[in-house]
Structure formats: structure tokens, C-alpha cells
Amino acid sequence: MSKQFFAVILLCTSLSSYVFSQQKTAGVIYYDQVIDLKAMAAQFQQNAANASGQRQGDVQQRVMMFGGGANMPEKITNKFEIAFNPIGAKFQKSVIEENNVPEGSEGSGGTSGGIGAMMSRFGGGGDREIYFNAGDKVTESFELNGEAVLLENTLGTMAKEAEKFDETRKIAGFDCKKAVVTGRNSQKTTIWYTNDLPFKASPMPALWTEGVVLGLETDRMKYFATSIEYSKVKDSEVTVPKKGRMITQEEYQKKMEEMRSRFRNMGGGQQIRIQ
Secondary structure (H helix, E strand, O other): OOOOHHHHHHHHHHHHHHHHHHHHHOOEEEEEEEEEHHHHHHHHHHHHHOHHHHHHHHHHHHHHOOOOOOOOOOOOEEEEEEEEOOOEEEEEEOOOOOHHHHOOOOOOOOOOHHHHHHHHOOOOOOEEEEEEEEEEEEEEEEEEEEEEEEEEOOOOOOOEEEEEEEEEEEEEOOOEEEEEEEEOOOEHHHHHOOOOOOOOOOHHHHHHOEEEEEEOOOOEEEEEEEEEOOOOOOOOHHHOOOOOOEEEEHHHHHHHHHHHHHOOOOOOOOOOOOO
């Protein structure tokens, strides 16, 4: 091939990148998720102390799932991202080569690998993909008991009340507004969001309905955007997959209760880890 041909290809690539960076309509937002394991285990211990009977056993099982003990790391960090273009957005865990994952972190087979799996099974981010495609509609894609399923919901379904504040914070180059959301379980979550991006998305969509959430923090977990890269994103990357059976919220809750019941009946007092 001629040098002129390569020059044309390079020019087209540069122009494409320039267009996306100027229009800011497509790209990827990168997040760090930090889980405070000590705070999470302490909360479960407190819940166990306040519970009784079968409920106490259920909560204690969760304490053991988190691998509580002297060797438990205080915190773990996971990588997530939101890919977006003009037709929608998708939140997912970032792909990291296993050889580059430090011992004890998510994906290494250590403590946090079990935690990530457990969080996925009990409604956390884990291996779920969350699609934002039409207004306030959200579609989650994940595996449930080995079956690929889809679950539809709307933004803000778990928020009982929300209070906005004048305080702002710069995150990943954006001026973000502050809000504090009280969930149905009365837990408070601080939200940092921006309306300067042309779509709606959040690492925890059940808690908020406005803009793109670039920061989110509770007393046990934080999500914060670290950077944004404007680039071409294919429509297929942000389109809800056709593979997967659509389930109802009622069916999902029933499946979750069945799984919790199985965990309660596993192993008596022995330590249980989910890998």
C-alpha cells in the first residue's frame, strides 16, 4: 500500500477522534469502586446482634461470606465503566487481564473475588451489565442460577426521598451537583451528578433520576469517576442484548429469597465463601 493511502487513513482516524472529542456524544467514563470491608463486616455483625432466630443466622452467614477475620483487607478497589453514544449507555465492570490483578483483589481468586460474586448475587454491580436506552428505563443483563436473564426497571425506584444542595465538586473534569438520597432501607447515599452530558446513567440507577452520576458514596462503598475518554462507541455495545429471558420483579425477588434460604441452610457454623 502507498504512503498516501496510510496518510489518508491516519487523517480520517484523527478527524473521527476530533469530531467525537468536540461533540462529546460518545465515549467511556471510567470509575473506581472502593468497598470498605471492615465497615461492611461491622454492619453485618451489628445486624446479627440485633436480629434473632433464623434472621440472626442469615445475617451471620453474610458476615462469614465476607471472610471476616484478622487477614481480611480493609478495602478493595474494582474498576467499572460507562460506555455511551447517541442511542444509549451501558454500565459494566471493566475488563482487566488476570495477570495484572494483584493478589487479594477482584478476579484473583482471593477474598474480594468471593465478595464480588456474593454482591452480584444479592443485587450488587458484580458481573451485571446495565443498559440506559429510553428515558428513565433501565435494563439489567445478568446470570441467575446459570440462566441469562433481563430485568427491566426505572431510575430511582429505591429512593424514598432526595435532597439537593448548592455544594458542587469537580469530578473527571465536570462540575457536579450534590444530592443526598434516602433509600427504602433508610440508608443515606451522597450523589454527585452532572447534567453536562447528553444522557442519563448511574452506577446505582435505583437511587437517582437525573443526569450522569460521577460520584456516589455511602459509609461502606464509593464510586467515583476517574476520567472520561471521548471515542467512537458502536451501537451494539450499548444496545440491550437479545439473548436472555425477560423476568419480572416478582420472579426476581422470589429467586433471591430462595437463594438466601439455601445459604441459611448451608454449613451450619462453618465459614462459607462464594467464589
